[in-house]
Amino acid sequence: xxxxxxxxxxxxxxxxxxxxxxxxxxxxxxxxxxxxxxxxxxxxxxxxxxxxxxxxxxxxxxxxxxxxxxxxxxxxxxxxxxxxxxxxxxxxxxxxxxxxxxxxxxxxxxxxxxxxxxxxxxxxxxxxxxxxxxxxxxxxxxxxxxxxxxxxxxxxxxxxxxxxxxxxxxxxxxxxxxxxxxxxxxxxxxxxxxxxxxxxxxxxxxxxxxxxxxxxxxxxxxxxxxxxxxxxxxxxxxxxxxxxxxxxxxxxxxxxxxxxxxxxxxxxxxxxxxxxxxxxxxxxxxxxxxxxxxxxxxxxxxxxxxxxxxxxxxxxxxxxxxxxxxxxxxxxxxxxxxxxxxxxxxxxxxxxxxxxxxxxxxxxxxxxxxxxxxxxxxxxxxxxxxxxxxxxxxx
Ligand code: CTP
Numbered sequence: 001x002x003x004x005x006x007x008x009x010x011x012x013x014x015x016x017x018x019x020x021x022x023x024x025x026x027x028x029x030x031x032x033x034x035x036x037x038x039x040x041x042x043x044x045x046x047x048x049x050x051x052x053x054x055x056x057x058x059x060x061x062x063x064x065x066x067x068x069x070x071x072x073x074x075x076x077x078x079x080x081x082x083x084x085x086x087x088x089x090x091x092x093x094x095x096x097x098x099x100x101x102x103x104x105x106x107x108x109x110x111x112x113x114x115x116x117x118x119x120x121x122x123x124x125x126x127x128x129x130x131x132x133x134x135x136x137x138x139x140x141x142x143x144x145x146x147x148x149x150x151x152x153x154x155x156x157x158x159x160x161x162x163x164x165x166x167x168x169x170x171x172x173x174x175x176x177x178x179x180x181x182x183x184x185x186x187x188x189x190x191x192x193x194x195x196x197x198x199x200x201x202x203x204x205x206x207x208x209x210x211x212x213x214x215x216x217x218x219x220x221x222x223x224x225x226x227x228x229x230x231x232x233x234x235x236x237x238x239x240x241x242x243x244x245x246x247x248x249x250x251x252x253x254x255x256x257x258x259x260x261x262x263x264x265x266x267x268x269x270x271x272x273x274x275x276x277x278x279x280x281x282x283x284x285x286x287x288x289x290x291x292x293x294x295x296x297x298x299x300x301x302x303x304x305x306x307x308x309x310x311x312x313x314x315x316x317x318x319x320x321x322x323x324x325x326x327x328x329x330x331x332x333x334x335x336x337x338x339x340x341x342x343x344x345x346x347x348x349x350x351x352x353x354x355x356x357x358x359x360x361x362x363x364x365x366x367x368x369x370x371x372x373x374x375x376x377x378x379x380x381x382x383x384x385x386x387x388x389x390x391x392x393x394x395x
């Protein structure tokens with residue numbers, strides 16, 4: 001998958017920089033073109049000559065070459081790259097990347113990079129465990145960067161713990177997997193519903209639910225990373241897609257969501273119904289605020305909302321894939337499979353409320369996927385982004 005890919009390898013000043021030479025060799029052996037960008041302190045650990053000899057390209061480290069004045073454009077480099085890998089990434093560089101401290105060529109290139117960025121931290125165990133490192137890595141993840149988790153083992157300090165840069169072979173595998181999955185859904189159009197729906201009672205009140213849209217948006221990002229053209233029809237949420245190519249159509253009510261989905265579905269290859277759609281809405285919407293009055297109880301008449309998944313299921317043509325979600329509290333598997341059949345879905349993802357950390361408003365999830373042909377796959381507790389990646393790879 002790396003053949004012909006343009007890779008920027010950012011090297012920072014840590015002892016693991018000596019492994020960069022091997023990383024370059026492995027990338028080049030797989031047909032990649034590698035441009036090394038080093039921080040000034042990285043040169044204390046490995047020489048630019050070693051790296052330029054291996055890559056066949058001058059190493060970039062300063063903004064310009066001192067004796068000729070030749071300017072090195074971080075913008076052009078950022079545009080050239082299919083991926084940027086920072087390995088090893090020290091705590092200092094991770095902090096600069098997280099906070100936009102663009103005081104060297106590596107960080108300016110990072111800020112200009114349009115391609116996916118992979119960060120392989122390497123540092124002493126206490127630095128790795130420090131809350132500032134944890135926070136900075138969390139920030140990088142929130143920007144959509146991929147953190148290649150460090151391994152545990154003996155460190156340069158002779159202490160044993162977490163902080164060893166992942167081995168070059170494994171870094172290459174991560175890149176290989178990334179490029180393999182990034183073409184899986186190339187040319188496919190994916191429609192995803194996400195978030196809750198709000199059903200208006202009057203100008204200031206609505207019936208809604210606790211869905212945050214996190215799972216739906218994680219699926220949208222994963223599908224976009226797999227090369228799909230993604231449209232999210234989204235109820236009111238504060239979450240945003242990380243992938244800029246994801247198109248979001250905001251809606252409020254189930255009826256609006258149904259209308260948008262019916263418009264888009266005929267041009268769709270895969271539809272994933274992840275929204276928590278209100279099953280009922282107030283039978284009438286009041287123009288003026290409903291007053292409290294004197295009654296101890298009040299009755300609100302509700303009417304049934306359209307079942308969007310079932311509507312798409314009725315209109316599904318050969319080759320289209322329709323995916324549903326189910327959140328059940330009892331008879332989970334039976335109820336989920338019955339929904340799959342009644343709505344004409346191809347697979348259904350069962351959210352487990354029994355697993356702590358799974359379900360609404362968490363960053364993690366654990367699900368079971370049931371296929372119409374009887375197969376079943378369990379995805380254990382992991383981040384919603386990883387669950388989304390697994391679901392997309394099943395498609
Ligand atoms: N769904 C939908 N439109 C609705 C209700 C549900 O598109 N009006 C979709 C959901 O997005 C989900 C699947 O149908 O993919 C199952 O949703 P769920 O709420 O679990 O099922 P319901 O059919 O509403 O059944 P119940 O609430 O009685 O369990």
